[in-house]
Amino acid sequence: MTVAASPAAPARPRKPRPSRVLILGLVAVAATTAWAGWEIGFTLGPLLENFSNGWVVVEQFLHPNWSYLGNAWTAWLETISIAVVASFFGVAVGLVFAYMASRVTNRSTPLYRATKWFLAVLRSLPDVAYVLIFVALVGVGSLAGILALFIFNIGIAAKLTAETIDAVDQGPLEAADASGAGTFARARWAVQPQILPNFLSYALYIFELNIRSSVVIGYAGGGGIGQLIQVQFARFNFENVSAIVISMFVVVLLIDQLSQHLRRRLV
Amino acid sequence: MNAASTASETRTVRPEEPGKARATIGAIALVVVVLAGGFLSNADWGKLPDIFTEGGKYFSLMLKGLVQNPFSEPYSEYWSAALGGMLESISMAWIGTMIGAVLSIPMGFLAARNVSHPVVVQVTRVILNAIRTLPELVFAIILLLPIFGFGPNAGALALGIGAVGTLGKLTAEALEGIDPGPVEAARAAGAPGSAILRWTYWSQVLPEVLAFWLYRFEINIRASAILGIIGAGGIGSVLSQAFRYREWDFIGILLFVIIVVTVLVDAVSGAVRHRIIAGSGVSDTKVEQDAATL
Amino acid sequence: MIELTGVTVRYPNGVVGLDDVSLTIPDGEFVVVVGLSGAGKSTLIRTINGLVPVTEGSLTVDGVEMAGASQRTMRDVRSGIGMIFQSFNLVKRTSVMNNVMMGQMHAIPAYRSLIGAWTADEKERAFRSLERVGIVEKAWTRASQLSGGQQQRVAIARALAQDPKVMLADEPVASLDPPTAQMVMKDLQRINRELGITTIVNLHFLDLARQFGDRVIGMREGRMVFDGTGAEADDAVFEEIYGRSLTADDVLPGQA
Incomplete structure (x- = not known):
């Protein structure tokens, strides 16, 4: 006997209709997609039409000019130096903002709110906007790159660290309060030892991010390897660009490995 | 009478304070590395004071642009260029996210250890990692500009490729984290592979994956501004033009529009994300932490 | 000296932690507070060093009024009060x-x-x-x-x-095994005797309360329901405080 064979089936419950929110959501997504596609003139046509034009370039990319890497390594040194300096100062200042952006360590509500808003504004601008601003202020070069990444890093470091501070064990804080410790002492001795491994891990992560951002930074005038790519690209030396991109691949992988190794030891 | 005075009569041996050599060496090494970085970066540190001398002047110029009547010339043009550019950036980010999302579904399944063959998993992961290593700007330069020309279409495709890397990895990790019980039950009931993937794997990860897509959209909005500087359109292109001509009042309006729209989109997207996750039984903080690596 | 006069503590969510408690603890005394969890033992201790604000009544520590005191005063008073926690x-x-x-x-x-x-x-x-x-x-x-x-x-x-002049301990031995609990309680008693530090300890094991409490205070639903010496606190008194008959859970395992 099968399930379906039972005689005189009782009334079946009706399938509930899909919720209105879901339908509206799907319609909104479809409409946004259609509109956005129209807005940017989305098409895959050129892939077929221009493929032969593009192929000339792609072919150059497939034959990287290895000898050019000799010129690239000073630019790499510059990029890594920019990332080191910007990460170091960015996370240091970010730590202070993190303490101000957590209710655990900041007991003044107006100051907490103001810090949160300030950090949200800081994070809303992309790194390239900061590079453009600092290039205008101090001219093209590494200094603009360092300053841009420094500001950018403050936002990320403060957000990640503040979330960690929110989640610390409250016991030591209670003990600190019960013994009459001040705001600085409780932040330094009841909170900081608890967040230190996470914070150092964020610092390494931010350093990785800064290496990845180097193309953007340099392209906008902030020095380092990106500047080299921009110059070579503008001169249509695609073989050279290709060699740099491959070196970037290697450097990023190496730094990721190193940083992951260090992070695993920390946490 | 206090703890200090009475105890002194029965003074025991004090343990020796451990040496601080390691910490000191570490601190010195860090300082040396940072100083070396400051030197080797070839930064012109002498120009640092310019921020303070020039900064105030430019900042007030930017503010001046903001407080002008937005319906008078040339400010009406500035505002419409800023809003138009932002709209184009958002469109670029949206299409990029859609492309990335659609492509990341098969990639995610192929890269999940509990779904695919180990060889397939390894190959897919290498591809995803390779994509994640390179910034979107590189894809735009290498592949898209020669074929698609300058413009937002190329930008959206570059964002899409970039998104596949992170979304594919996160989808794979979400799939690996599912409850294996329903899969086992479906197998035991003799369900075909496609049904198992759709109704046990995909149903379980859907909320998490949707949250990742929204996260990626937020990131793509910022990334689309970056692509603008190589001529992919959107607010980034407008911004770099304005900087080229040092139109500070225009720059002020542009930065204002970027900040306000980004904060708004983040807030809306964040609220939707929390709502999706709230009903799913997945930990909100876990999703946030995973997505932090986007 | 610690003096509570008609102290009521109401938490922001409406729960009453202390209900009209009046109590005087002279310097150097070793006081044990007993009661079920939620009876107000913890609130009593936290109110004394200002971690929980007084809603009504007056609480003075060495003559300093804690009800409505400024943050600054509160911190000064706290610095003279040591506190020990369950965890x-x-x-x-x-x-x-x-x-x-x-x-x-x-x-x-x-x-x-x-x-x-x-x-x-x-x-x-x-x-x-x-x-x-x-x-x-x-x-x-x-x-x-x-x-x-x-x-x-x-x-x-x-x-x-x-x-400190005062030592407050909130269930200091609840997370410890019985022999260690005995040792920690003895440490507290010795410090109280040698240094004359007023000590208030929350406990829920009645045998420890009898053994160490020079004075035992019973709390129930935020009110003080017993105040006497350890010797006076017999099983009948504890049943009154706990509002139920005693079980093996109420004594320190391995002691009964």
């Missing part, structure tokens, strides 16, 4: 020394505490506090490497480093 509340990722230092933090200027530059005097004082509880040799060990009993002793040392 020890140590920072596990740092040394015992730095944990004990927390007790002196109220007297160390911020610029020195931020970089951890303790003076020889401050270190000596921490050593002496550790000596009192017999674990001076662990001064430079990480707190996470200590056993539960040792951690609670570090917490006592942290409170002693404050050079």
Whole structure:
């Protein structure tokens, strides 16, 4: 006997209709997609039409000019130096903002709110906007790159660290309060030892991010390897660009490995 | 009478304070590395004071642009260029996210250890990692500009490729984290592979994956501004033009529009994300932490 | 001397923690507070050092009014009151020394505490506090490497480093095994006798309460329902405080 064979089936419950929110959501997504596609003139046509034009370039990319890497390594040194300096100062200042952006360590509500808003504004601008601003202020070069990444890093470091501070064990804080410790002492001795491994891990992560951002930074005038790519690209030396991109691949992988190794030891 | 005075009569041996050599060496090494970085970066540190001398002047110029009547010339043009550019950036980010999302579904399944063959998993992961290593700007330069020309279409495709890397990895990790019980039950009931993937794997990860897509959209909005500087359109292109001509009042309006729209989109997207996750039984903080690596 | 006159504590969510409690604790007394969880024992202790604000009534510690006191006054009073917690509340990722230092933090200027530059005097004082509880040799060990009993002793040392006039202990032995619980209670008693520090301990084991309490106070639903010597607190009194007959859970395992 099968399930379906039972005689005189009782009334079946009706399938509930899909919720209105879901339908509206799907319609909104479809409409946004259609509109956005129209807005940017989305098409895959050129892939077929221009493929032969593009192929000339792609072919150059497939034959990287290895000898050019000799010129690239000073630019790499510059990029890594920019990332080191910007990460170091960015996370240091970010730590202070993190303490101000957590209710655990900041007991003044107006100051907490103001810090949160300030950090949200800081994070809303992309790194390239900061590079453009600092290039205008101090001219093209590494200094603009360092300053841009420094500001950018403050936002990320403060957000990640503040979330960690929110989640610390409250016991030591209670003990600190019960013994009459001040705001600085409780932040330094009841909170900081608890967040230190996470914070150092964020610092390494931010350093990785800064290496990845180097193309953007340099392209906008902030020095380092990106500047080299921009110059070579503008001169249509695609073989050279290709060699740099491959070196970037290697450097990023190496730094990721190193940083992951260090992070695993920390946490 | 206090703890200090009475105890002194029965003074025991004090343990020796451990040496601080390691910490000191570490601190010195860090300082040396940072100083070396400051030197080797070839930064012109002498120009640092310019921020303070020039900064105030430019900042007030930017503010001046903001407080002008937005319906008078040339400010009406500035505002419409800023809003138009932002709209184009958002469109670029949206299409990029859609492309990335659609492509990341098969990639995610192929890269999940509990779904695919180990060889397939390894190959897919290498591809995803390779994509994640390179910034979107590189894809735009290498592949898209020669074929698609300058413009937002190329930008959206570059964002899409970039998104596949992170979304594919996160989808794979979400799939690996599912409850294996329903899969086992479906197998035991003799369900075909496609049904198992759709109704046990995909149903379980859907909320998490949707949250990742929204996260990626937020990131793509910022990334689309970056692509603008190589001529992919959107607010980034407008911004770099304005900087080229040092139109500070225009720059002020542009930065204002970027900040306000980004904060708004983040807030809306964040609220939707929390709502999706709230009903799913997945930990909100876990999703946030995973997505932090986007 | 600690004096409570008609003290009521109402939490922001409406729960009444203390209900019209009047109580005088003279200097140097060893008081044990008993009651079920939620009876207001914890609230009583936290109110005395100002971690919980007084809603109505008056509470003075050595003549200083705590009801409606400023943050500044509150911190000054707290610095003279040592507190010990059920879960020890140590920072596990740092040394015992730095944990004990927390007790002196109220007297160390911020610029020195931020970089951890303790003076020889401050270190000596921490050593002496550790000596009192017999674990001076662990001064430079990480707190996470200590056993539960040792951690609670570090917490006592942290409170002693404050050079307190009053010592408050909120269920100090609830997370410890019976022999260790006995030892920690004896440490507290010895410190009370030797240094004359007024000590108030929350307990829920009635045998420990009888054994150590010179004075026993019973709490039930935020009200004080018993106040007498340990000897007076017989089973009938405890049944009255707990509102039910006694079970094996009410005595320290291995003691009954």
